[in-house]
Amino acid sequence: AQSVTQLDSQVPVFEEAPVELRCNYSSSVSVYLFWYVQYPNQGLQLLLKYLSGSTLVKGINGFEAEFNKSQTSFHLRKPSVHISDTAEYFCAVSERGSYIPTFGRGTSLIVHP
């Protein structure tokens, strides 16, 4: 069975600093990988996804993530964050052939001025 670990429950960072949110997964088969963002009092929306091909994927709002198969990781990065990036970020994994994703517990990104 698949599992997802987001090691950091909270990541505080100053505005315009770079940030990395970590996601590791375990699975015995090939996977699809997703990052979702949940702004305060809103539903989740997709930031980016890895399905196949290039391991570096770019998403909305300047975020990108790199799939590392050997390390079973899919870390999310942004070179310069804004106050408006303050939100909860969820990593999710779907095994190929399964329609039910597993979500991590989330990482709260807090951007300070």
Added chain:
Amino acid sequence: GAGVSQSPSNKVTEKGKDVELRCDPISGHTALYWYRQRLGQGLEFLIYFQGNSAPDKSGLPSDRFSAERTGESVSTLTIQRTQQEDSAVYLCASSPSGGGVPYEQYFGPGTRLTVT
């Protein structure tokens, strides 16, 4: 186009009462999911519908929880004899199948359930 909608946005109920939560998916999306999100927790899968196939109920926490979906449209999640531990945000998501992007989900804003 219209996104996933859920109603009510907030529900306060007394312990022991039954509640119904509604989800209207994006038109044409054959897959529909229900999740529970407790305060400070991740998303907990509850149930999955795909077209006219039998739903995957493997995530339902107890027999007090049930859900229905009419064809490929609206879904209702029912919680009977609510308990305080049922307090959470209940999220619905829909997803296209076939030629669309596989497994990407579109989420509704959620229903915040408070059991007093």
